[in-house]
Amino acid sequence: MVQGMLGFEPCEVMDPVAEDEVELTRAHDLDIPNSLADLFKKSDRERLRHTYGAAYPESIKAFYGRFEGPPDAVVFPESHDDVRAVLDWATEEDVAVIPYGGGTSVVGGVNSDLGDRKVVSLDLARLDQVLEVDEMSRAARIEAGIFGPALEDALRPQGLTLRHFPQSFEFSTLGGWIATRSGGHYATVHTHIDEFVESLKVVTPRGDFESRRLPASGAGPDPNRWMIGSEGTLGIITEAWMRLQRRPRFKARASVRFDEYGDAVSATRAIAQSRLRPANCRLLDKREAMLNQVVFDGSHVLLLGFESSEYELAPLIEAALEIAADHRGRCLDGAVYTDEEATSDASGKWKDSFLEGPYMQSNLMTVGILADTFETACTWNRFHAFHAGIVEKMRDAMQRVTGSRGFISCRFTHVYPDGPAPYYTYVAPIKPGSELSQWAELKAAASEAVVDLGGTITHHHSVGRIHRGGYDRERPELFADMFRATKKTVDPAGILNPGVLIDP
Numbered sequence: 307m308v309q310g311m312l313g314f315e316p317c318e319v320m321d322p323v324a325e326d327e328v329e330l331t332r333a334h335d336l337d338i339p340n341s342l343a344d345l346f347k348k349s350d351r352e353r354l355r356h357t358y359g360a361a362y363p364e365s366i367k368a369f370y371g372r373f374e375g376p377p378d379a380v381v382f383p384e385s386h387d388d389v390r391a392v393l394d395w396a397t398e399e400d401v402a403v404i405p406y407g408g409g410t411s412v413v414g415g416v417n418s419d420l421g422d423r424k425v426v427s428l429d430l431a432r433l434d435q436v437l438e439v440d441e442m443s444r445a446a447r448i449e450a451g452i453f454g455p456a457l458e459d460a461l462r463p464q465g466l467t468l469r470h471f472p473q474s475f476e477f478s479t480l481g482g483w484i485a486t487r488s489g490g491h492y493a494t495v496h497t498h499i500d501e502f503v504e505s506l507k508v509v510t511p512r513g514d515f516e517s518r519r520l521p522a523s524g525a526g527p528d529p530n531r532w533m534i535g536s537e538g539t540l541g542i543i544t545e546a547w548m549r550l551q552r553r554p555r556f557k558a559r560a561s562v563r564f565d566e567y568g569d570a571v572s573a574t575r576a577i578a579q580s581r582l583r584p585a586n587c588r589l590l591d592k593r594e595a596m597l598n599q600v601v602f603d604g605s606h607v608l609l610l611g612f613e614s615s616e617y618e619l620a621p622l623i624e625a626a627l628e629i630a631a632d633h634r635g636r637c638l639d640g641a642v643y644t645d646e647e648a649t650s651d652a653s654g655k656w657k658d659s660f661l662e663g664p665y666m667q668s669n670l671m672t673v674g675i676l677a678d679t680f681e682t683a684c685t686w687n688r689f690h691a692f693h694a695g696i697v698e699k700m701r702d703a704m705q706r707v708t709g710s711r712g713f714i715s716c717r718f719t720h721v722y723p724d725g726p727a728p729y730y731t732y733v734a735p736i737k738p739g740s741e742l743s744q745w746a747e748l749k750a751a752a753s754e755a756v757v758d759l760g761g762t763i764t765h766h767h768s769v770g771r772i773h774r775g776g777y778d779r780e781r782p783e784l785f786a787d788m789f790r791a792t793k794k795t796v797d798p799a800g801i802l803n804p805g806v807l808i809d810p
């Protein structure tokens with residue numbers, strides 16, 4: 307596939323360094339009181355597992371057995387009060403604390419390499435229960451460390467669902483989603499986790515707070531929004547009341563092919579600006595369609611999906627298909643109506659490869675091929691110039707850094723009335739041993755291009771440590787000062803996730 311689609315040859319398959327061959331640096335001595343001792347683990351296995359998240363350079367280092375700056379210990383609190391006690395101890399002892407959910411951060415958000423500083427990773431895995439369901443208001447009180455599948459399993463008997471499915475759903479947690487403002491499967495309207503948060507329970511080094519459960523409020527800046535997206539720098543989310551939905555009974559989907567990318571973009575914009583509100587509205591350019599093995603005929607593909615627990619979907623999907631036809635879109639198979647997750651058509655094939663895709667990236671690493679992604683959002687009026695600029699700059703960067711113009715594809719993960727969220731995948735041959743420096747140059751080129759051309763440094767992958775440069779350029783400086791002031795108030799000793807969002 308690499309040779310056929312990408313035009314360059316992979317190298318011999320390399321094996322990763324085995325876990326028992328990894329040598330970790332010695333941990334600092336930590337003065338842990340007896341009352342907390344049972345919550346801490348200091349084994350090499352836990353320290354290794356909590357050194358990195360899933361960012362490309364972290365995966366490369368892990369592949370070569372380089373676990374730099376592992377945490378001195380990993381702490382597994384079992385309750386909100388345990389989190390409180392750990393933060394009090396860490397403040398007293400000046401130990402940095404890195405909140406850890408599923409560790410799927412792709413931006414260095416859980417990276418524990420803080421130089422000489424004492425550091426513990428605080429893993430929320432034991433806070434994993436759905437505590438209460440308020441069926442009348444259709445909301446549930448849920449602990450932050452619960453993983454996606456367990457959360458859905460617990461809600462299913464009541465016919466309810468959070469229906470927030472990031473691509474990392476299986477391996478990421480509710481607290482991680484809220485802390486990073488993750489983007490789920492809805493391509494329109496409820497795109498980010500933000501909309502589902504009703505109230506939060508939080509521990510900061512300075513004290514705790516719980517926001518009031520309300521369907522909406524106009525009372526000043528929203529305390530929930532202060533925490534959503536704070537990436538573990540202001541406090542640790544231990545629980546949340548989340549707004550739920552009934553499980554969808556009706557589903558409809560269709561795929562539409564276009565010869566011209568301009569037509570495909572116009573059709574997608576028209577649907578995004580209609581009031582049809584599809585759950586799925588993903589435009590794959592022709593390279594993305596091939597990479598995901600959806601079609602191989604050089605057409606661009608728009609995947610549409612509608613779902614509802616209440617009403618039939620035919621009028622909605624037919625209206626969307628009419629809009630697509632107005633822009634020369636061809637829906638060869640018509641709409642498919644189902645409540646099953648069938649996989650025989652283009653949408654189904656795409657869904658399979660969508661969930662499996664990221665693991666292909668890890669496999670490519672073993673044959674000397676770099677595959678990474680970046681995602682952004684921009685307004686429709688800018689999109690064509692933006693997209694052309696990104697493709698050109700990335701092709702030039704890949705040529706300069708790897709000697710090949712490589713491969714770059716684009717899909718829209720989410721669409722809004724005022725603009726799309728384009729998601730780029732780039733693939734290039736890379737020199738084994740030089741992956742980190744080559745990746746760093748390509749990542750810098752991508753981030754610079756995105757911000758220069760007027761996009762955001764991240765639509766949903768968050769900022770972490772890796773996107774700091776672009777984020778610093780994007781946010782207003784006065785806002786950065788406001789954030790620093792908040793940080794100083796709630797975390798005066800600067801123990802929480804130093805280096806994420808603002809300087810330590």
Ligand SMILES: Cc1cc2nc3c(=O)[nH]c(=O)nc-3n(C[C@H](O)[C@H](O)[C@H](O)COP(=O)(O)OP(=O)(O)OC[C@H]3O[C@@H](n4cnc5c(N)ncnc54)[C@H](O)[C@@H]3O)c2cc1C
Nearest residue numbers: 407408409410411415472473479481482488489538543664
């Ligand atoms: C294969 C793959 C696919 C992905 N697909 C998507 C996608 O579709 N959409 C998307 O938005 N992202 C995606 N991501 C990125 C990542 O999954 C998200 O950022 C996710 O929200 C992280 O959740 P987590 O539980 O793994 O958090 P972690 O990676 O453990 O932590 C992420 C950040 O949140 C902080 N944090 C974690 N838990 C808490 C808490 N309880 N309180 C305070 N801070 C906390 C951490 O300190 C860190 O800064 C993907 C990643 C991978 C590897």
